[in-house]
Amino acid sequence: MTYHLALAGNPNCGKTTLFNDLTGSNAHVGNWPGVTVERREGNYRKSKDDVFIIDLPGIYSLSPYTSEEVVARDYLALEKPDVIINIVDASNIERNFYLTTQLLELGIPTVIALNMMDEVKAHGDEIDIANLEKRLGVPVVPITATKSHGIKELMERAITLAKRPETINKTALESTKLFDSVSKISDVLKKGGYTNTVYHAVKLLEKDDKIKEGLKLNQPLEAAISKIVTEEERKSEEELETVIADLRYRFISEIVSKHVKKGRNEGALSLSDKIDNIVTNRILGMPIFFLIMFTIFQISVGSIGALLKDPFQDLVTGTIPDAMTKLLEMAGASDLIKGLVINGIFAGLGNVLSFLPQVVLLFMCLSALEDSGYMARVAFVMDRLFRRLGLSGKAFVPLLMSYGCSVPAIMATRTLEDEKSRRIAITLMPYMSCSAKIPVYAVFAGAFFAKSQGTIVFSLYFLGVIVALISCLILNKTVFKGEAAPFVMELPPYRIPTAKAVFRHTWEKAKGYVIKVGTILFAMTVIIWFLQSFDFSLHLVDDSARSIFGIIGSAISPIFALNGFGYVRDTTEIHWQAGAALLTGLIAKEAVVSTLGILYINSGGTELTGTLSTALQAHFTPLAAYSMMVFTLLYAPCVAAISTAKKELNSWKWTFFTVGYQCGVAWLISVMVYQVGYLLGWGLS
């Protein structure tokens, strides 16, 4: 038999941690609400039956506000899994049960997984599971997903339930003043042939218009129901929505007061609160934030990362290609093959691969930061500033993630309530320089600004932030108008990032980087090598300027005449390599470096002519190099990010606008940097 088990629960209650544990997946987890924005499926292998686990975005209730919450509600209410595994953060049981009371009304067999039992024990709280089960009428299993405790029992009970489904039709509104109306509406719906009548009855009382439309009630049914709703409204002093929410919480408070014993006094400060008092302190809050950012920068792209990078770079750009050359010579390979392998593949990929240590360090830092619970505090600290710019503080989290990779960051914008904030945030993404741009900065800064490499790279990150701020102000006043959405957000407790989780996340990213180098970049390198070796009639050319790629590059390069890198330094010779490299950067940003590696090395024949650094110095002035870096920082992101943006914006118009804006801004700022620098006489030699 095939069963579908859905994981449902509040944001940040550990659904994805459990999902990874059950299915052996490596889906991204973090300690902030809204990590999962899409539903994902996996297979539970430890069962004889076919068991599919569905991980859903977190929801606080079945009345969704944001696009990712709609995903969860639609799946639960319309596609109907065989069993719902309702994950409840046991350290925050009261609020988590609010969703539980709604899930139980869906009439789908449900198991409650009380997660984070380790924290409950640490707090000295006690939960009377047996009585909780009796009161709620569904199985309750204590688990600790991060330590894989209690998972086996949870799954056994869930699968048993899937095999012998019991229809439950419980509601927290039983024995309350509203129950009469709920039953009446439910009866009307039953006669009309509807299922899930209790759930729908409550939603109709709440005046949930989306649900009402979905039901497509006929005239007599609608009239009968309207009459009951109006009657109930007349009796009630407050709106029924408020009354229902209140009744649910009353039901929960009663259960919690009976079956949950708190180990500490209410309002007592936990360690998490004490940390929080320092980190979000009125005076220290901002400095601490900048200190953390600076530290991450230092570790990954700054001096510590460089320490690791240098030996690794020698290995992949020196030792290995040298050995390979000897090997090929021994094997008697032709010049063409030797050219492809050494001057094509190794020249291109080596320069990119050597930045693996820095990328790994960056993701390690970001992952630890996400797991700690600090991300939500950053949103809290920065909200005021962001609101001035027309964004919610919540937008900060995706923007920060974009320093790692824009693709998940663009998807994370789904946690923002309004379309306006999402569009602006997606447009700003490339300005938070992603990890794929690190090789570009490092190669250029290394070649031209060896002594002040750190400062130069830092200035680019800083410029990105400034451009983002200005763009935000401009876009907000012109293209995207309207008020920012309200900011109502849970602040999760601080947790020490577990080595396992950080390692897992970092490993995934490192693997992804190597795979990217091995697949897309590898294929591109071969294609580029081909394009720059042959002309349109497929003859091998001596000078790659006459190759297919050379002709394309020459056609683009005039665009960059004012940017300083449209011509080879101190000449009027067209610098087609720069334009061509930027073009390939649209496939993947690392390609800017790998392409230049191939193009320069091959300009002077098939033999390796010095390092990439010397080749760059021959083609760029330092100022032009800086202008090139600025352009790389600001222009449109890679195709993966653009297609994600298209998916999230759900409109070609906005996608074109976004890409056009990014390229336009990149060109303009890069021209400004070059022209101002030129007038001041900076970096011309």
Next chain:
Amino acid sequence: MEVSLKELKPNESAIVKSIGGSAPVRRRLMDMGVTPGVKITMRKVAPLGDPVQVNLRSYELSLRKAEADQIIVIK
């Protein structure tokens, strides 16, 4: 004494009386547990003066002063 939640000082507690504001915001607040009768404690104000952080139902919630102003509490 009836005041808005915004006016509570850090570490001051009060009982929620009513929630105003636009329907979606009110709905969101209630889903997050801000219902009449619940005890709510002001924790702190963000470094830049907005939003605020409150504690209720043993968890931490942050909301802007604009929203907090719509929540009437009894001290």
